[in-house]
Amino acid sequence: MSPTVDTAAPAGDAILRRQRIRESAARTYARSFPIVPVRANGMTVEGADGRRYLDCLSGAGTLVLGHNHPVVLEAIRRTLDGGAPLHLLDIATAEKDDFTTALFEALPPAFAARARVHFCGPAGTDAVEAALKLMQTATGRSGALAFTGAYHGMTAGALAVTGSVAVKAPLPGGGEVTRLPYPYPYRCPFGVGGERGAELSAAYTERLLDDPAGGVTAPAAMILEAVQGEGGVVPAPDDWLRTMRRITADRGIPLIVDEVQTGVGRTGAMWAVEHSGIEPDAMVLSKAIGGSLPLAAVVYREDYDGWRPGAHTGTFRGNTLAMAAGAATLRYVAAQGLVERSRTVGARMAARLAGLQGHLPVIGDVRGRGLMLGVELVDPAGTPDSCGALPADPALAVRVREACLQRGLIVELGGRHGAVLRLLPPLTITDEQADAVLDQLADAVEAAARAQP
Template sequence: MAVTEPAPAAATAAHEGILRRQAQRESAARTYARSLPIVPVRARGMTIEGADGRRYLDCLSGAGTLALGHNHPVVLEAIRKVIDSGAPLHVLDLATPVKDAFTTELFATLPRELADDARVQFCGPAGTDAVEAAFKLVRAATGRDGLLAFTGAYHGMTAGALAASGGATDVRVTRLPFPQTYRCPFGTGGERGAEIAARWTEHLLDDPKGGVPAPGAMIVEPVQGEGGVNPAPDSWLRRMRDITRDRSIALIADEVQTGVGRTGAFWAVEHSGVVPDVMVLSKAIGGSLPLAVIVYRSGLDLWQPGAHAGTFRGNQLAMAAGSATLAYVRENRLAERAGTLGARMIAQLQALAADHPSIGDVRGRGLMIGIELVDPEAAPADVTAENGCAPPPDPALAAAVQRECLRRGLIVELGGRHSAVVRLLPPLTLTDEQATAVVDRLADALRAAERSSHRRTAAGRPADPGSLTRKTP
């Protein structure tokens, strides 16, 4: 697989100038720009064209925001229609025809048991705003401040959302084990590991000496994204629903990245049949524009007027784009296609692993796929009944693969505890040909990275994982 063609000198100079000014002017907290030094100027579907004239297949999709890819015709038409109508673009939380249409379409996609008894709160532009709103909602409704969250979780970058994410130290948030097959914390993996994790949770909550602050809610991702693409086992998620229901604890499903068909069901909780008390929604529901909501059971709707507000709750363009996206995914059964195509890609990547010991695990659900890269020559880091001896993660190799992918015109993301998981989040409109190209380019990039002497430090040891860690803003 050849790398992308060299760009003309003038285009390259303009491209490099923009990147140089960005580095000089923008915050040290910038993330994607560090590992993806491109300057997008045009995009359509899965393809991005940079200022240097090079084209890329985008498997980042705005961190899962672009369910239909870039500039899909139905999204652009919906936006133009609002602009041409003369409708106000900013209305706080006032009722509008655009908002009514969005809410109607959203409720049509929800699990029926929730939709029939649901309320919706428009929270602000980002998923982290919706997470904060969900916490405020359940604390107001239950009178309890305690929160249950899971190891490896990621819920956003505001203070409350970070407190519930993996690595935080907020003592009000109780950390529970999230089941994993490849790196099971109990050394078993599979159904047995999930069962132990569920029993641990149940015992801890019922132990009068467990030290758990009275919890108002449990928040869980049906598939941990930033945590390394770890799907929650369906049986385990059902146990979490039973455990929370029996103890009057609200169950919050964070569907910010998994929602709108990404995992092969419209909402990822539908795989398990679980109906949560609260759903946190953002990213794809705005059709590429900023929008975040929570949907919850009416019995929780006990907060006072003005208890949660925000200036940008009434983004009419985002609601129009979101309505068009939700309807298109539903009418064209893109969730079902994501499940079929994702399973095919996972199988192809697992076949690739047979020839590459540096691929420790391939996992995911639908078009939310992760490839964990490891150092097969190092001493095992984890031992499980399912996978035997799992080598330690290799973040330096993952970073090298990401760079080689970019050289071949493929944009990928890194995630996981050590940034050693190559993540694929292509749009749901991915064609069969594009799916094949993604796997082929990734395979070629892996071969090149494995041969490269630059993926390790001069001492021959992997680069510091902390220097590679990145989170979704």
């Protein structure tokens, strides 16, 4: 009998080699995670080499139910078996009507009562573009207020309101964007930290807008994230968000809240704005609303619906499968209490991560909301700043990410210096999986810190 030959690993190596040759230099996650997934279920991903991984990236927060959840697969199969048209531009379908109903049922009631929805191209960045264009049309103004640390996408308008200099520098121009300081207690832009930093941010914003010599023309909108994701998992204080709502409302400035990553229970509320109770003028949605398939939309107050037909259009706005999967996901999250699950499991994970700081001095800060958690890694031998924050250690963060992958854990980085470990597990994470994630992460941090060059 011929010996059994395992060809999976060599096949995976060949796929990775072809990817390096064929795909652009802009690829990102493929560099961080040189694996070839062949199967996935829930939180578990299996590579071509047979190794299994716990996925704490979840499609950058897209997979709130994890990979291939039965309710999502059933919705997709039902749609396919029923013969529904898979592509119809923005023509009405039963699937779109059902998704819109499920979405409006999930939105904050007061907001939903007077809202309109516009389906965009399949990525969140297009929904940001749509929201900005909508408010420019409604106000007749062109500028925007955005924040340090923000991430809103990679197309031109979305990139203009993004804070990261690294992704903006190669491009000409930046649009009429006024950059405002986002409250970041650990690395406070004012050097004071805590609640005082948020108070100064609000005071600065209000005074700048009211200063006739401040250089800021009346903007079309303010756009912000209630929890910055790519910016390093930085939650905005609820009082600060309420103040931003007051400042914009008093001055007739529409407020856009980017819920692309925070929506559908991620932060321990169905929508991150619900923690503060504010009602924005528009919410930008994507990722989880498509039930793992591409879907993006902007929901806004009907007062702003001044567009003419075709004012913001696109070929891929009628993704029938995504709408079926999205409606099933929204209803499942609500019916199964996964918002509360996100809140309680997230708090328990955050508490244990904070406890690691006592014996792992390379952990400078632990923060987040719900199952959107961040661990900032620092150089304990460095000189603290005026707030007591130690220098970020991006090299250590890379080693920790690699050590996590070796231990079967997928964790990505973010933050100002790429030194924040970001945890975005599915809301369906079990207690046992949460413990395994924390055990593997702690072991990886400790090992990477010992290997400090």
